[in-house]
Amino acid sequence: ITDGICIIDNDYRVVTMNRAMKQLMSVEDEMYEGHYCYSLFYNSDEVCKICPVRDTLETGNLYQIERELRGKNGDKTYWQISTFPIRNADGDVNQVIKYVKDYTESKRMDDELELSKRLSAMGQMIAGVAHEIKNPLQNISMGISLIKYDIDENSESSKTLDGVIEGIKKLNDIVSDLLDFSRPLKIETIDYDVNEVLEGVIDEFSAEFSVKRVSVHKHFINKGESNAKLDAFKIKQVFYNLFQNSLEAMPDGGSIWVSSETVFEENDKKVIIKIRDSGSGIREENINQVFDPFFTTKSKGVGLGMAIVKRIIELHKGLISVESTEGRGTEFTIVLIDMLNE
Secondary structure: OOOEEEEEEOOOEEEEEOHHHHHHHOOOOOOOOOOEHHHHHHOOOOOOOOOHHHHHHHHOOOEEEEEEEEOOOOOEEEEEEEEEEEEOOOOOEEEEEEEEEEOHHHHHHHHHHHHHHHHHHHHHHHHHHHHHHHHHHHHHHHHHHHHHHOOOOOOHHHHHHHHHHHHHHHHHHHHHHHHHHHOOOOOOOEEEEHHHHHHHHHHHHHHHHHHOOEEEEEEEOOOOOOEEEEOHHHHHHHHHHHHHHHHHOOOOOEEEEEEEEEEEOOOEEEEEEEEEEOOOOOOHHHHHHOOOOOOOOOOOOOOOHHHHHHHHHHHOOOEEEEEEEOOOEEEEEEEEEEEOOO
């Protein structure tokens, strides 16, 4: 049985438990019999404030609660805990069966399904609104550009119009992101060198790296073997977003380390790309939300960049993950898988 089961007597002492319960509760000592459950399981000196075991002992009824636990790395785990009475010959409850089911995966799937439904509805709304906004923005931009021809370039009015044009550009970028996110994303893959795409994006950023005093350190292992089936334009968009984020995290300069390595396995090869910066890092409570749509800690944008990045990588049947320490930088790892037998 993969769910945890144990028996606890009316003094809250553990009588027996199965292997699954030991794993769930991290019980290593084989001599657990006779230990108080609250001490063995929760390292406490007294009965828990919310205790279905106590409720079942006192009433003889079945009880069920759900508990959310947080691991050392911030990951959440969800348990469903049920208690059932065991009665003696006189009908009194003298023991309780405690049944623990880890339903984290089921909850994750339910949450993803709910999010998918909400995003689908939101996507339809966004597509319509963004389309209606985009055309007037273009007309406004063209109109202001024409007005500028009739105004002295050094006048205050001209400077004001420059600011308006810049604002329109930002609005247009946001609308474009919304449209990209709401549309079905398709990729067209060909055999392409990942390192070549990386080098191209780094070259495009070279001037900006220089101005912002950011040094780039490249380390490409297995050169010439980093080909994979990919949509080069979409992968370029991924790298562009990651470098842009790194620059924004290092306003006073810093370093970016870029590496790629090709690992051959039995039926496939993996191209592993790592992009690490020495920037401000990500707060621990935000690390699990980095790829969530509309999540952002920036004053600009709507928080769709990393959601689109993840979507592109997943369309390539790849993986992307992030590790970060606040104040010490962030590292993104991308794994692109190329099936050798296809």
